[in-house]
Amino acid sequence: MTIAGWIVMIVAIGGMTGLLLWCVYKVLSTPGSEEHLHSPLDIDTKDKE
Amino acid sequence: MTIRLSGGLKRVSQLKPTTERWSTRIGVILAVTGSAVGLGNFLRFPGQAAQNGGGLFMIPYLVAFLIVGIPLAWSEWSLGRHGGTRGHNSAPGIFRGVLRKPKGAYVGMLGTVMPVLIYTYYVIVEALCLYYAWHYLTGTLMGFGDDVSAVGEFFAQSLGLTDHGALFAPGQGQFLGFVALCFFINFFLIYRGLSRGIERFCAFAMPLLVICAFIVLGRVLTLQPLPDTPDQNLLAGLGFMWNPAQEDGSIWRTLSDVDIWLAATGQIFFSLSVGFGLILTYSSYLKKDDDVALSSLTSVSGNGFCEVVLGGMIALPAAFIFLGPVFLSDPDNIGTFSLGFVTLPNVFNQMPGGAFFGFLFFFLLFLAAVTSSLSMLQPSIALLEEGLGITRKPSVAILGFITLMGTLFIAYFSAGATALDTVDFWMANFFIFIFATLQTLVFGWVIGPKRGYEELSAGAEIRVPRAIMFVIRYISPLFLITVFVLWCKNSLPGRWEAIMNPPPGEPPVVLMSLGFILIVITFFAFVIAGANQRWKDPATEERS
Numbered sequence: 001m002t003i004a005g006w007i008v009m010i011v012a013i014g015g016m017t018g019l020l021l022w023c024v025y026k027v028l029s030t031p032g033s034e035e036h037l038h039s040p041l042d043i044d045t046k047d048k049e
Numbered sequence: 050m051t052i053r054l055s056g057g058l059k060r061v062s063q064l065k066p067t068t069e070r071w072s073t074r075i076g077v078i079l080a081v082t083g084s085a086v087g088l089g090n091f092l093r094f095p096g097q098a099a100q101n102g103g104g105l106f107m108i109p110y111l112v113a114f115l116i117v118g119i120p121l122a123w124s125e126w127s128l129g130r131h132g133g134t135r136g137h138n139s140a141p142g143i144f145r146g147v148l149r150k151p152k153g154a155y156v157g158m159l160g161t162v163m164p165v166l167i168y169t170y171y172v173i174v175e176a177l178c179l180y181y182a183w184h185y186l187t188g189t190l191m192g193f194g195d196d197v198s199a200v201g202e203f204f205a206q207s208l209g210l211t212d213h214g215a216l217f218a219p220g221q222g223q224f225l226g227f228v229a230l231c232f233f234i235n236f237f238l239i240y241r242g243l244s245r246g247i248e249r250f251c252a253f254a255m256p257l258l259v260i261c262a263f264i265v266l267g268r269v270l271t272l273q274p275l276p277d278t279p280d281q282n283l284l285a286g287l288g289f290m291w292n293p294a295q296e297d298g299s300i301w302r303t304l305s306d307v308d309i310w311l312a313a314t315g316q317i318f319f320s321l322s323v324g325f326g327l328i329l330t331y332s333s334y335l336k337k338d339d340d341v342a343l344s345s346l347t348s349v350s351g352n353g354f355c356e357v358v359l360g361g362m363i364a365l366p367a368a369f370i371f372l373g374p375v376f377l378s379d380p381d382n383i384g385t386f387s388l389g390f391v392t393l394p395n396v397f398n399q400m401p402g403g404a405f406f407g408f409l410f411f412f413l414l415f416l417a418a419v420t421s422s423l424s425m426l427q428p429s430i431a432l433l434e435e436g437l438g439i440t441r442k443p444s445v446a447i448l449g450f451i452t453l454m455g456t457l458f459i460a461y462f463s464a465g466a467t468a469l470d471t472v473d474f475w476m477a478n479f480f481i482f483i484f485a486t487l488q489t490l491v492f493g494w495v496i497g498p499k500r501g502y503e504e505l506s507a508g509a510e511i512r513v514p515r516a517i518m519f520v521i522r523y524i525s526p527l528f529l530i531t532v533f534v535l536w537c538k539n540s541l542p543g544r545w546e547a548i549m550n551p552p553p554g555e556p557p558v559v560l561m562s563l564g565f566i567l568i569v570i571t572f573f574a575f576v577i578a579g580a581n582q583r584w585k586d587p588a589t590e591e592r593s
Contacts, residue, residue, distance in 0.1 A: 001288035008104035009291040012111065012361070016353040020082070023347040027078050030510045036340040037510065039348065040322075040331040040424050045138070045242075045431075 079256055082351025086255050087417045088174060089320030090352065091262065091410075092389035094360040097316050098290065099383045101309045105293035105300060107357075109313035114353060116528055118317040120521045121485055122349050123513070124492040125323055126341035127504045129332030131496065138333040139432035140326045141577045142584065147495055151581045155574065156491075159484040160326025161432045162573050164425040165448070166476045166566060167325065169455030170469045171425065172235065173208075175418035176228040177390060178411045180207060183227070185408035190394055197372065197395050204390045209463035213556065216460050228460060232453065234419065239426050240445045255420075258413035262359040265406055269367045281373050286366030289374065307535040314532055315478055321352055322421065324485030325476075330428040342509035364388055367396040386466075426452075432573065436580030451569065458565055462558045471562035474544065482536075486529045493522035 027033050098106040132143025140160025145153040184190045184203075193199040207224045209215030216225050274282040293300060303309065318324040332341060368377055368388070372395060376382055382392060397407035426448060433444035455472075462468040492501055498518040505513055551557040 001284045002292050005104050005288050005292035008107050008293060009287065009361075012107045012291075012357050015111070016350065016357045019350040020347075020354040023343065023350045024078055026343055026511055027347060028075075030343075033340070033343070033510050036338065036508055037344045037347070038331075038335060038339060039344070040328065043331045043334045045331075045334050045427060 078347065082255075082347060082354075086258060086352065086355050087320065087322075087421045088178070088389070088414060089316065090356040090360045091364070091414065092360075092393075093319060093385045094316060094356045095290065095364040096383045096385050096388040097312050098361065099365055099377065099388075100380055101312045102303045103289065103294040104291040105303050106309060106313060107291075108304060109310045110316065113310070113314045113317045113528075114349075116520055116524050117314055117485070118321050118323065118353075119346065119349055120517060120525045121323045121489060122321060122328070122345040123342065123505055123517065124488055124501075124521055125328040126332045126345045127501065128488060128492050128496070129329040130335045130337070130339070130341055130507075131504050132329070133333030133335060134337055137435070138330060139435050139580075140329050140428060141432060141580060142435055143329060143333060144491065145581070145584060147491055151584070154577045154581055154584075156487060157326075157329075158570070158573055158577060159480050159487075160329055161429045162566075162570055163325040163476050163480055163484065164327060164428045165452060165573075166455065166472055166569060168422055168425040168452050170459050170472055171418070171422050172231050172452075172456055173228055173460060173469065174386075175415060175422055176224065176231040177207060178415035178418055179231060180224055180227045181390065181394065182408050182412035182415060185397070185404055185411060188404065190407060191398055191404045193394075193398060195371075195395070195399055197376070197391075200394050200398070201387075201391050204387070207390075208466065209460070210466060211464060213462050213464045213558070216463055225460065228456065231419075231422075232456060235422050235426065236445060236449050238419075239423055239430070240442060242441065254413060254416045258410075258417060259355065259359070261406065261409045261413055262355070262363065265410065266359060266363050268400060268406075269363055272367065272370050274370060278373060281370050283366060283370065285374075286369035287362075289369045289377065290361060290365040307532060307539060310532045311478075311536040314529070315481070318481050318485060319477060320356055321349055322424070324481045324488070326428045326484065327424050329488075330431050331424065333431075336508075338508040340508050340510045342505060342513050343511045346511070364393055364396070368392045371396055371399050429573070432576055432580065435583065436576035438583060451572070455565060455569070458562075462556070462561070464555075464558075467558040468562045471559050472566065475563070475566060482529060482533045486526055486533070489521055489525045489529065493518065493526065498522055 027037065098104075098110075128147070129143060132138075132146050135146045137143045137146050140157035141154035142157070144157030144160075145151060147153065148156065181190065190200070190203070193203065205211060206215075206221075209221070209224075215221060270283065272283055274280070294303065322328065328345075335341065365377070365383070365388075368383075372382075372392065377392075381387060393410075394407060397403040397410070400406065426445075429448050430441060430444045433439060433447055434441065437444070459468045459472065496504065501521065502513070502515060502518050505517070547559050548563065551559060
């Protein structure tokens, strides 16, 4: 493992982890976020019979 | 205490106890991040990285993540919701509404054709995950021990890679039974409208996959080198994955290879599920005040985390320790399929508790694949409903027939996975670039920066930087067009050669696959023509 390899690994892992943690913080700290956030399959397609 | 994922009565949250609100929000995070986790994270990413410069791959990957992944996710969610408020749920309808011309519907056609055709082979890969989970449960795969070639033969036999029609030969139908089972599960869930149920189930199953991946990661990070090969240690394995490989000692020469940029951008499309119409359809069902900015960013970041942190740290370092650099230097051993279904099983087979972790890993990957395959069906269901004026169940039946023909075609012409590779190349590489570029152009230039930003910010739980519209308007399309043109120049001559000169004595599978793609495109063109007639009705147009 070279120094360049360590730098790439730390930047990539740190960047992705930091972004995810920021999003989690925003969801947890924003009042009412649970009513406005959606994942695709959880969205009601309104065409059920 | 119950955990609600999202939606529901307005203002209810204000009346809930604090602990329940927190559990609901955690449920939302699990659902949104879980929706992004799939085969691309654990199987495709490490192989792409290893084949394209190791750690150096992360430069085009991170660039594509920032200037294509996030902007395209935001564009697609916003464009879909924009179309939905005008009564359209299919990509053709949304494009027709935005472009204000009937012909605009044909621009959006790829947003229904691509998911259908990708589904035809994705369900086979999904079945392979279940098949491997089953064979870890029954002990077949663990029985191979450290015999690398035995796992390779099992993989080739499972997919029938040796001969066309091998899966249909007498006594070879076990894997085909798993394909049929997966096909049935998908269409049963979508026919009965149970996709929300499976999503709620997966909101718990996907964290389990991540926990399982962390356990495997912990095991990988504590692996000791084998006595015979002390140089194949953890640090060397991490170096194999993360060291920036330099051809001829030049970083710039490696980065100037357009294939690396295409691979990175393609990986972003594939793993974020952006650029091929899925998000466009689902977001069209959202209300005007629903958030799209934080939802999509959470999904994208959850995906990136699983991909880089877990996908990047598990497969290749472990494979390096057990199988060595010579084995991994062969590109055939680190492709998407071979890494996941040949290399990883060899790693599990040499781990304590390998049978349990192998079963759990492949079963949870199967669940992740089910959520993806289910979402691939909705875009065309929406178009069939709008175009033919039929309800959900007949739409599902028509779609079931089309996809069944496609899956049987790909399963039959299995030698060298030629049919699968052809459909994958044209859908998940070629057309996805075109449709992703069209989406950014339509959002950035037709809707425009002012309305586009207002659309993205409506109901947003975060403040979106205004500069994003500059990125969507100029940088993303320029990047996509440049990479696409250069890549076409490099790759299309070889593909053309494969079309014109099939192997002697074998059926022209590449040409036949293209014929099947053309049939599906023609069918949906007729559906859009019918839809255009129906959409002329102002009452239909104004539905919201």
